[in-house]
Structure formats: C-alpha cells, structure tokens
Amino acid sequence: MNRHDTRGGPSARTTPDGLAFRDLNGNGIMDPYEDSRLSAEERVNDLLPRLSLREKIGLMFQTVIEMGPDGELLAESGVFAKSATATVVLDKGLSAFNVHAIPSARAAARWNNRLQALAEQTPHGIPVTLSTDPRHSFTESSGVAFTSGPFSQWPDMLGLAALDDVDLVARFSEVVRAEYRAVGLRMALHPQVDLATEARWGRQLQTFGSDVDRVRAYTRAYVRGIQGPRLGPDSVATTTKHFPGGGAQKDGEDPHFPYGREQVYPGNNFEAHLAPFADAIAAGTAAIMPYYGMPVGLVRHGRPIEEVGFAYNRQILTGVLREELGFDGVIVSDWELVTDNHVGGKLLPARAWGVEELAPAERIVKLLDAGVDQFGGEECVDVLADAVAQGAVTESRIDESARRILLTKFRLGLFDDPYVDEDAAERIVGNAEFRAQGLRAQAQSIVVLTNHDVLPLDGPRSPLRIYVEGVMPEIVAEYGEPVAAPRDADLALVRIPAPYEPRDDLLLERGFHQGSLDFRPGLVSRLARIAEECPLVLVVDLDRPAILAPFLSFASATVACFGVADCALMDGLSGRVVPSGRLPVDIPRSMDDVRKAMPDYPAPAADALFARGFGMQDYGRRQEEVHSADASDARRFD
Template sequence: MNHLQTSVAPNGTHYRDLNRNGVMDPFEDPSLSPAERTADLLPRLSLEEKVGLLFHTVIETGPDGTLLERPGNISKSGTSAVVAHKFMNHFNVHALGTPRQAARWNNAIQKLAESNPHGIPVTISTDPRHAFIENTGVSFNAGHFSQWPEPIGLAAIGSAELIRRFADIARQEYTAVGIRAALHPTVDLATEPRWGRQAGTFGQDKAQTSRFAVEYLKGFQGDSLGPGSVACTTKHFPGGGPQRDGEDPHFPYGREQVYPGGRFEEHLEPFRTAIANHTSAIMPYYGMPVGLELDGEAVEEVGFGYNRQIITGLLREKLGYGGVVLSDWELVNDNVVGDKVLPARAWGVENLTAAERMQKILNAGVDQFGGEECTDLLLGLVRDGIVSEARIDESARRLLLVKFQLGLFDNPYVSEDEAAVLVGNDHFRAEGHRAQARSVTVLTDGKADGSRLLPLSDKPRIYVEGLDPAALGSTGLPVDAPEDADVAIIRLHAPWEHRQDLFLEEGFHAGSLDFPPGLISRLAALSKKVPLIIDVRLDRPAILTPLAQFAGALVGTFGVSDAALLDALTGRILPCGRLPFELPSSMDEVRASRPDVASDTPSPLFANGHGLSLLRGADAA
C-alpha cells in the first residue's frame, strides 16, 4: 500500500505538507530545484534536526514488515527512538524479509518520519546484497534478490556492458523496496593477495577498475541523481588495498596501511574517475597510513576518517570533490554485540575521548558518522561552543540535497505489489545465473594423456565433494565411490585462518593462502582413482601450486552456484572468466611482495588475466 497523501496549492500544484502548516513552503514545492529547496529548508530546522542528519547507522526490521521497537541483533535502539526522538533519517538496513515485507517496512518507517517537525524522509542504504558472501560487516547473500557473481566475478567476465546491466537491475530491485542508497561500489585495488575484502572489488588493475566504476555508477545513479536513482557511496578512499600483511583494519592488528612501492597515486585513480562521474558519496577507509608523504609533507598517522590532510586537503581541495563524505562504521564508540567487542576503529587516536574523536572527524571534513547514534554527544559539542552550528549546516546541506535529488521529499513510498512482482523475477534471476556461469575461470584443463576433461559430455558418472549431488541433474549420474566414477568434481574454498575472538572477525578471511597439507595429500591420492575437476572459490587468491600438479582441470570461481558451475563445465553456458588478480606460486613470494604493487610476485602460478577457453583450449581472446 502506498501511503502518499498530498495537498493542493492555490496554483494547482500537488505537494506534501510536511510541516503541516497548510501552506506550500518552498522546500515542499516540487517545481523548485533541489538546491533551492535545500536552501529554504535548512534554516527552518532545529539544531536537533540538523544533528540527526549527520548520523547513519544500522537498522533492523520487525516481523512481517513491521518496525522493530527494541534493540536488534546489532542495532542499539528501537526504530522510534532513533527516528522520532533523535531525528535520525539515514539507516543501513540489514536482514530483510520478502520483497512485500521489505516494501511494507519502508512505508512504515517513512510514515513514522512524517511525524517529525519537517517530515524529513528516511534514506535507506544497504551493503551489497546480490551475490553470495554473508558477512554482516561487508555484504549479504542475495536472498529474495536476483543472485549474481561477486563484483570480482563480474570483473572476471570483463564486460563493461554487463557491469552496467547488473547495476541497473540492482537499482530496480533496490528502489522497488525503498532502498535509495548503495554503500558501494568498492573500487579498492586488490594488490595485497592476503587482504580479505577482494571479492567486493573489481580486481587489481587500476584502468579496469576505473572503467567498471563508471558503468556501475551510471547503472545505479544514471547521468545524475533523480527519483529513480540509487545514490552510490564509492569506497574506501584513498584506496584500501595496501594493508600490511593483508590484515584488515576493522581490527586493531590490521590498522596499518603501507606503500613500500610508492604507488599511492595508482590507488587514487578509480576515485578520480568516480568523482568525475558524480558519485554521490565517498567513504574513507579505516586504515592508518604509515610512512606516507604527500607533496613533500608527512601525512599524520591516524585513520583516514580522522585525517584532514586526506579528506580536506586531498579529497576536497586537490580532487575537487564536493559531495557527501560518510565515515566507515564506528569510529567514535566501541561496538559491543552480545559477548563480543570490536573496539572503535580509532587508529592513531585511541587515547582521545569519544567527544574528541568526533571533533577530529568533523575537522577532517567528514559529513556523516557511520554506525553511530550518539546525537547527544554532538549536540553537547555544539552547545559548548566546541563545534560551530555553521559546521553542522555545511554537512546538513549536502545531506539534504541528496534527499531532494532522489525525490524522497515528494514520494518516499513504494508499492508492495510492484515489489513482489519485480524483485527477484525470473528474468533477472536468469541473467544473474548466466553471469555466474560466464564468470567461471578455467585455469588448467588436461589429463595425463594430453586429452581434455572439459567440457563435460556424454553424461558421465560423477563423484562430488562440496557440491550438491542433486544439482547434477542431466549433467551426469552421481556415484558414492570415486572408484565408480568417470570424473570427480571437487569444490573447495580458498583457505583462511579461522579467527573469532572479536565481533565480525570470523567473517573476514585473512592469513595464509596455503591449503592444509592433509587436504592436499588426500586429494592427490584421490586423483589416482579418478580424474579431478577442482574448483576453488576465490574470494581472495590461493596457493594452487600443489593442486595444479594433479588436478585434471582446475577452475576458479567468484560467487557461483552449483547449477551455474555445472552449466559452465558442460559448456551449456560458455565460461569466459579471466583472473582479475594474479595467483602467486608460494607464500614465500607473497610475503616478499609489496602490498601497494599489483602483480608483485616474481613467478606467479597464474598471471592476472589468465583464463582458458573451452572452445580453443588456449588463452581466451
């Protein structure tokens, strides 16, 4: 149900009387420009309303599309507490129900927002939710949405047109349920093989990443923001790939970002492109630069979100960016969830108080605090004269402008019926399935006698591990024993060290890229009984050197269902993937490589761009 109610001005214009004064004020006039409406609304707002705009945190839904009026699994407060009492109106939604329930929830929260003094609509944002990885700190499994490869898999296909098509479909599905802001794309360069965020990137190449960023932004935002757009937050400025030892700065041990190869400018390239193509927002990373100089001046060794040289000096002044800067999550306060704690990512400023951190973030040039709802802390800073109201106005103006550009003030509601029909429809799902199969990257293909295993044909007897036998369908006959099989299909996940002491830690794959020796030995013995097709899910690179010695065929995947993998292995949908990053030959070479330099191991097992064709058995054109 659409809850939109409008009034009619004397000139016949339909408008929403958001402040309920019986007059079409300029900010309510749909014929005026977003800038004119913003200029009218901002001085009308109370300090509390303006401060509420500067916070953007997690929100959770109640059952059957209702509002959750208690703390959730991660969210700290009930919905009315943050919307009606703290005047917050930017929220990152986590779990969603069916499309109908998601639309119903959006309409309920927009109705609640109407009760505030100026009825500022809510902007719902999301991390990526169209692929496979389920990690509360990064992305969500597609669920009811159409399912596609991870962004790194889209990059493996190498089609700019497909990137735009994906972004356009995701935009349609988002807007159908009321999601109007994307906390993506991630345009970091995947130059450190161990870093755990590579699945969300477009790979290691700066030119390809920049090219794909343009298509991604066009697909979500259009040429400019409008009522059908999803506003994108490009991240993680100034490039989050060069992490020392590949550790992630979500965690204290991963806070250092280093540039031993002197490639800082290369990591900036995709952001220059995103700015030129009007990204709505930019998010700085958690990382703390170590030993970095810009224009002959040492950069303060504090997290990028606190860093005035990076946000104001580089992003605002040198690169000319005038849009929203949204901090990454929880720079001010620790995050406590159940019995797990994740310290505030206050790298380099750990000894500052929460108020001092907040002041430093604002001084750096950030507009909005990600993952925080401590509006009282900012109100206190303003009332004590530490932060000026003019500084609050500067950020509030940028944030309001985006809401007006998106058309939220004129109609933030969506149709439950339309959402139920459009989201995850058969056509979108088929396109996602085809993209998954195309992204499969064939690394090797050849048995000991020189013959090829792929494409599979003639319905062989198949032994499987890590793959649902029911998915085989018409591909072949499942058998229980490898001795009875003509071929075996083994699906593995790229290795990682299992850590779970800190909140979110178990979801970030880090550490060695080596497979356990026992697994290698077992699979080598299995290969003596039956030819092996080994698929490795590459959410980051893996050391495949031992597997390549005995695998009949070796493939890499980047978010691919069992069914899509089988369509690729049989050639029903021809795989065309090419590696979006190099696969090193050993961990010794990884440890010796420079984190900011792409393809920096001397003798990789497979180079960036490698991929075989099932048609020709040679490097794909």
C-alpha cells in the first residue's frame, strides 16, 4: 500500500478471537451488522432498527458531488454540487453520490478513500455508494455522459450496437466494472436501454438502437458483465434506465426540458419499449430509473394511464414495475424532480411534469406513493422529515426504501471494505490492453454506407495527397500527404457532426442536440464544390440519424461513425482494421418523413434511405449489403 492508502479505515478492529471487522458505531464490539459472516438480510435486520429517522431519510437522497483536482474533499459547494462535502455527509446524512469530473485514476481513488473515512464519522458509519453516468466514450454532457478521461475509450453505445456482437458488449462491460471498481465507483447509472424510435431524440447515442431483440440481448449481457452472476463485493451495481422506455418522445424533444415532457404512443408500441427492462430484471439489475417524461393518451389493458411524469406514476412504478415485472430492487428517480436547479445564471425547473402545481413536500409524497426509493439530484432531507412529522409519510414507508438501499450496500461489500488502492487504480484504469481493445472496437464499428472505389485508402494510388477537414492532419500524415487545397489533392477527407439546433436558454440545454436533422444548405454546397476538385470521402458523426440524401450525388464514399477517435477512423478507412459496422438505427430520407413517422415505432425499412442493419462489408468488395429491418423484422414491434 502507498502512503495515501487508508484501506480498512479508522474503524478497523479485530475481535479477541482474531476476526477482522469495522467498528462502525465505535462501541468496541462487533455488532451483527458489522459481521461479514452474516447474510445481507441479517445485517440489515440488525442495522435498520438502530438507525434514527434522520439517518434513514439520508439514505433516500442521492446528489451530485465533486472532487478536488488532487482528490481533495471540497470544503464548499462546487459547480453542480449544492453543498460542501462534509455538510452533505455529516449534517444531512447522505451516503449516495453521483460524481462528475474525474481528473485521474489516482486522484479518484484517493478521494474515494477520504470520502469513506469521512463517512465513518457518522453515527453508524454507513459507507458511501459512488455512482457515475457513462464515461468510457466520447459524449460530454453533464447529466448524460462524460468523455473517457483517464478511462479506456470505446465507441458510444450506438457504436457497440453497430457491431451486433453480444460477446463484445459483455467484454466491454467487464472492462467498465474493473475500471470503476479500481477507483471506488460502485454504481453505474446505466445501461440506457431505451428504444431509439424517434430520429430526432437527443439521447439515443447512449442507447443500443431501435431493434428490440438486439436491445434485449445487449441489456442482459451488459448487466451481467458489470454486476457479475449476482450482486456481490466484486460487482458494480447497475441502474437500468429509463423506465418504461424513454424513446417515444413527442417531436423528439427531451423531457429534461418543459417543451419535451410528453411521451406519446400513436403506434400502440408501449410494450416493445417496456420489454428490455424485463431482461434487466432477469439479469439481476440492482436499480431502475424512471424517466422524466409523462405519457399522453396512453391506455394499457383498457385503463388510461395518469398523465404525470413516470416517477410520479403509481400505475407504472408499483403496478407495472413492482407487481407485473416483480422488481424489488431500488427505484432511483432521475435528477431534480422536487426542486429547481440554479447553476450560475442558468435555471432548470424541477421536472415535475404533470404535477407542477404541487409544493416540494407534496411532490415527495406523490413520488413515494408511486414507489420511488431514492430521490436523484436532491438533498432536501428536511422536506421529507417534515412530511413524516406532519403524518403525510409513515416511518414504515421510509423503512421500505431504506431496507432496499442498505441491502445493495451490504451486497456490494461496502460495509466490509469500501477503500481502494491508489497504485492499483493507476495500474488498472486506462491500461494499454483496455485501450487497445477500445480502439479496435471503434474502428470496427464504422459503417460504410457508400463507396465508389475509393476505400480502403491503401490502394495503388498511395501515398495519397489528402485534403483534410475535421481530422487531425498529423494522424492523416501517417496514411498520406496532407495538402492545403482540394485542387492539389488526390482525395478529400471531410469529417462533420450531425446537425442540430443550438439552444442555450435553460441549464444543460447546450449539451443536448435536438431539433431538425437537415444539414445547412451552405455546407452541402461547399462540400459539393470540394467534390468537383477531387473524390470526397465524407465521414458523419451520427449522434442522431442525420438526413444524408443531399450528399449521395457527389460523395465518393459516405461513412457513419458513433464515437470513433481520429486514429481509429484512419485505421478503418485505410484497411488496417476492416470496418464491420451495420446501422443500429434507420437513416431517414427527409425531414418530412421524420415528421410523419410515429415516435414509438420504427418506420418501414422501405421508407428509409439506409435501413437499420445496412452496412457495406469489406468496403463493398464482397457486396454484402444487408437490410435487416424488413417486414418480418418490423413485426417484432407488434
């Protein structure tokens, strides 16, 4: 161990007969909840009656926490953290936190150990559970996902879906588990198993696409890979989201924001969106997160569903999730359903869709009645304490949720050893083997949509003179000679993002790509002029399925990516790694078609410009072009 390692913590003790334990309540003896030989259920049965109401309420909140650059505990509030670390741990009694920026593996491990040591100062030493949004790919948007930083970098989830390889998903999730555990992250706020059926929706890059069978298979593999065969000390707990499926957004707008609060099902396809959650439950997911959206016009088994956000919806959480699907794990709400969030000069209203008129205490009561166990993004413990004092919430209801949350902590082994080794963290996180696997997966996930004899780039014309936009010239220089103008080039390589409508009124809105999928006419014209000078290879980063039709008449090759670094892109375009990706979503022909489509149901394959499942294998030299979303495939959504 190194000098910064505090494994075992200040409470480490040994019984007279030599059994190691953590004296978490400081009474000098090993109480049953401190005895690692007992089952999680036995330990919860001992601990729960010992806890004060205040301690139990603290378990039911999970908020954002931030670390200092060298792993320091923050002595004051941060950018997104509402309170100083000591305040939320010691004064408010919280023990579940969602961490944002991670500067390095060593800093994260050091910070975890300091945070766990701080938690030992609480009356019963309840350890902290650290959670995270996805952080192994390319997306950087607070509240959604983070770029990989010190962790190994892989394709975004749509890129993994493009590979249609369940074994690779299982391997990826095992890597995630190893890297998370090394720094003390023990709960993943993923997988996101929503069906990407609305082309404009800004959250689909973190999904597994629109094919319900693929999403179900990937869900099983992902949960088992991160948690293992059962939840235990070697696991990272998964939080499968967004129940009961968040993809059916009206006009593709996201319910983080008031204008996107409605989910609609004109295709009567609710059950397909629900299906992957049954697989997550069968695989043992520890937690499930409902989405913000409110169903509009949804009728199920002849009964209208209340038009309130899903976390507020008793028919959905208790009726469907608990009673029909048999889930008895933790239901953690998505962030900030109770109070508004202010950061700097920006506001994000509480996502209390359908119950906006309720006061915070009334919202908490309705969330608990619906079935929520833990309030995401909140630390308003006094509001819940007052509700209990006024008789609006019973202590027995608090005990139900506290029990579920404690069971997860005990099963993860956090009560026995929540500490990590800094040296091991630095050795494991982002190691060469993991990074190589991630880069290869990126290159393989590339989808070649069109190719008129220009790919791969290692043909007889090499070394090529290449005009480059959107790719680092120093990387392209390994494959040819970058030149300054298309007229001097043998080939132009241009990489562009998918289009979106920039918005920056509400907090977080800037990070969401929403609105029209049409490219600007000026961009199309400029690229057409480049293609008049030399063959154009167009690479499009599809965080949403953009309208590519305007480019097909002049691009010599069109390539789709879902999270690919420049070096992996060049490996794929050159043939060092042969791309094998197939589209995980449909590419529509026009925005008119998008507007006419049903948000809950994928359009017929014949209506797409490129249908889900399409991809030119071996650059089209073997002419294996596949349209998997044919009529028989579409029937799976009935």
